[in-house]
Amino acid sequence: MTNKTLLGTAAALCGLIMIAATPASADLLDDIMKAKKIRVSTDLAIPPDGMMDANMKPTGSDVEVAQLLAKDWGLELEFIQTTGATRIPNVMTGKADVIISTLSVTPDRAKVIDFSKRYATLESDVGCLKSMNVKDWPDLKGKTVGVTRGTTQDTTLTNMKDKEFNIARYEDDATDVTAAVSGQIDCIGTSLPIIAQIGKKNPERIFEAKIPITTFDLAIGVKKGEPKLLEKLNAWVDQNVKNGKLNAIYKKFHGVELPPDMRG
Amino acid sequence: MSIQLDFPAVLERWPSLLGGAVLTLELACFATVLGALIGTLAAIGRGSRSPLIAGACKIYVEAIRNTPLLVQIFLVYFGLASLGLKLSAFTVAVAALTINVGAYTAEIMRAGFEAIPRGQIEAAEGLALSRLQIYWHIILLPAIEKVYPALTSQFVLLMLASSVCSQISAEELTAVANYIQSDTYRAFETYIIVAVLYVILSLVMRAGFWGLGLVLFPRRRRLGTPL
Numbered sequence: 100m101t102n103k104t105l106l107g108t109a110a111a112l113c114g115l116i117m118i119a120a121t122p123a124s125a126d127l128l129d130d131i132m133k134a135k136k137i138r139v140s141t142d143l144a145i146p147p148d149g150m151m152d153a154n155m156k157p158t159g160s161d162v163e164v165a166q167l168l169a170k171d172w173g174l175e176l177e178f179i180q181t182t183g184a185t186r187i188p189n190v191m192t193g194k195a196d197v198i199i200s201t202l203s204v205t206p207d208r209a210k211v212i213d214f215s216k217r218y219a220t221l222e223s224d225v226g227c228l229k230s231m232n233v234k235d236w237p238d239l240k241g242k243t244v245g246v247t248r249g250t251t252q253d254t255t256l257t258n259m260k261d262k263e264f265n266i267a268r269y270e271d272d273a274t275d276v277t278a279a280v281s282g283q284i285d286c287i288g289t290s291l292p293i294i295a296q297i298g299k300k301n302p303e304r305i306f307e308a309k310i311p312i313t314t315f316d317l318a319i320g321v322k323k324g325e326p327k328l329l330e331k332l333n334a335w336v337d338q339n340v341k342n343g344k345l346n347a348i349y350k351k352f353h354g355v356e357l358p359p360d361m362r363g
Numbered sequence: 364m365s366i367q368l369d370f371p372a373v374l375e376r377w378p379s380l381l382g383g384a385v386l387t388l389e390l391a392c393f394a395t396v397l398g399a400l401i402g403t404l405a406a407i408g409r410g411s412r413s414p415l416i417a418g419a420c421k422i423y424v425e426a427i428r429n430t431p432l433l434v435q436i437f438l439v440y441f442g443l444a445s446l447g448l449k450l451s452a453f454t455v456a457v458a459a460l461t462i463n464v465g466a467y468t469a470e471i472m473r474a475g476f477e478a479i480p481r482g483q484i485e486a487a488e489g490l491a492l493s494r495l496q497i498y499w500h501i502i503l504l505p506a507i508e509k510v511y512p513a514l515t516s517q518f519v520l521l522m523l524a525s526s527v528c529s530q531i532s533a534e535e536l537t538a539v540a541n542y543i544q545s546d547t548y549r550a551f552e553t554y555i556i557v558a559v560l561y562v563i564l565s566l567v568m569r570a571g572f573w574g575l576g577l578v579l580f581p582r583r584r585r586l587g588t589p590l
Contacts, residue, residue: 207548248529248538249545267452267532268542274530281444 127321128328131196136175139165140186140195140320143178145272147292147352148201160352164218165199167344171335187212190322197332198320203251205315213323215332217316218339219349220358223252224308226294227286233309239264245284247275252288255312280304288312292353314358373552376543383539384560390453390535391522391568394460398521399514401461402468403503409473420469427466433527435459440531456528456535464521471513475506508580515572519565536560 131137141161143149149159157178169176179195186202189195190212203221204214225244227233233242240263246253248268256266267284269275272293279287280301287294291308298305319332339345343363350356408420427435436459443450450458479502487501507514529538536557544553577584 211548245532248541253542254546268529268534268538269532270530270541277441278444278532281441282447283440283444283449 126327127196127325128331131174131328135173136177137169137172137197138177138179138195139168140179140181140189140198141165141200142181142183142186144182145201146296160219160348161199161201163348163351164345167339167348168199168335171339187320190320193322196321197328201317202320203315204318205251208320211323213321213325213329214318215321215329216336217318217361218336218345219317220361221315221317222291223255223289223312223315224291224294225256225286225288225310225312226297226306227309229298229305229307231285231309233286235310237263239286239310241265242286243267243284244286244288245269245275245278246288247272250289251315252290252312256288276300279306291355368552368555369549370552370556372547372549373543373556376547379539379543380536380556380560383534383536384564386453386533387522387525387535387537388564388567390456390460390525390528390533391518391564393457394464394521394525395518397457397461398464398468398518401465403472405465405469406472406476409469410476424466424469427463428470432459432463432524433530435463436527436531452528452531452533455531456525456533460521460525460528463524464517467517468514471510471517472506474513475510476502478509479506504579508582511572511576511580515569518572519568522564522568523561536564 141149141157143151143157143159143162145159147159148161149157150162152158162178165176165178179189181189181195181198181200183200186198186200187208190198198212199218201221202208202214204217208214225233225239227242233239236259243265244256245267246256246269248270253266253268256262264286266288267278269278272289275287275289276293276297278284279297282304286309287297287306294306294308319336321329321332336345340361341363346357346362356362405420405423408416409424411417411420436456439459439462440452440455443455483505484497484501487497492501525535526537528535529541532538540553540557544550547553582588
């Protein structure tokens with residue numbers, strides 16, 4: 100889901116980094132303040148982080164984080180709709196100013212963009228049918244775990260040594276979840292909110308988190324070479340971790356709190 | 364403007380690329396053999412005197428030829444699972460590709476059957492060949508020989524179309540490519556290499572069909588001329 104990089108991303112990445120056609124603008128922060136508007140790249144199709152409410156208004160935890168940022172800085176907010184794969188290209192090509200879209204901090208991504216301090220975390224687990232007795236990796240022997248291709252969950256499981264389970268890779272979260280809902284797979288490696296979704300779609304197949312895979316820091320992504328903007332974002336994150344607002348937003352949508360050191 | 368291409372970063376993963384190419388070829392081979400069988404039967408069925416058989420074959424051909432392959436794959440993969448039948452992604456991929464190519468083969472074979480001159484069959488009857496002999500020597504083999512080039516390109520198309528099987532977790536060549544590019548961020552290089560691999564696979568398949576044609580059709584072998 101969130102960490103997905105599909106065809107587009109890398110195509111854009113390789114192509115656009117190398118084609119240094121646009122001259123560097125003066126300073127992104129100045130531009131934002133001058134325009135009195137911040138353009139945020141957010142995926143609005145990944146509940147509960149980004150989604151549309153009944154009135155087709157954006158809502159979700161990332162949406163509220165972006166709204167809080169715009170309010171604190173006194174700016175107008177514009178969402179640049181994106182998918183997991185196009186999040187990074189959006190800021191690299193100047194279509195958006197920042198990414199707030201369940202963007203996990205990874206070393207590979209850090210090579211192409213800069214990250215703010217973490218504003219939330221994302222826990223991934225292997226989730227299995229509730230009835231299955233799975234407590235640790237050896238219990239998965241002979242089982243098949245579904246993942247979304249190219250996500251951090253995929254990479255982590257694929258690179259595990261001496262694993263005795265199989266991996267089934269699907270192109271996107273929707274197909275991965277459908278495979279779990281329809282019974283093609285009994286185990287799934289994905290983020291906590293998605294594991295919970297499966298049971299809602301098919302009450303006969305309730306999944307629960309069994310083995311933690313990773314916990315990623317989620318951060319605001321910025322184009323490289325914008326130190327002033329990054330500094331201001333870090334100060335903003337610090338402040339809103341301290342006053343508990345970020346934790347409140349997270350709890351409102353995810354039902355769980357952020358790690359203890361981020362609860363303000 | 365300059366684009367820096369870094370092929371070694373992708374090529375160092377050649378074992379998985381090779382694995383993907385082999386799986387693509389396996390998918391294509393299974394589906395070709397089974398699809399040719401089903402397609403021929405469906406083409407014969409369409410010419411049946413029983414309206415029930417002819418109708419069923421027509422519905423099969425039209426239903427498949429008028430729906431996207433990806434939808435058919437999802438129908439088989441998720442449909443069967445919902446009914447409690449759990450098959451591996453590979454089995455489902457072969458089944459879906461077979462069903463798909465079978466319908467196209469049926470249409471091509473029908474064209475082949477219709478291209479057999481009536482007089483040829485009457486001549487065979489005049490020579491007192493049995494019905495089975497007539498069907499095999501006078502209708503089926505010459506029909507296949509007539510449409511052989513069309514069949515060949517249909518099966519090569521099938522091999523290329525098998526790339527959508529990556530959707531249901533069959534680790535064929537495109538699936539491997541998607542994984543490599545998501546890991547290396549080298550999409551351009553990855554897909555260039557994969558495109559070249561597909562061209563090679565196509566050539567391999569065409570060479571195979573050419574050889575098979577020599578075995579199947581004595582005229583080609585002896586005279587080197589098409590029918």
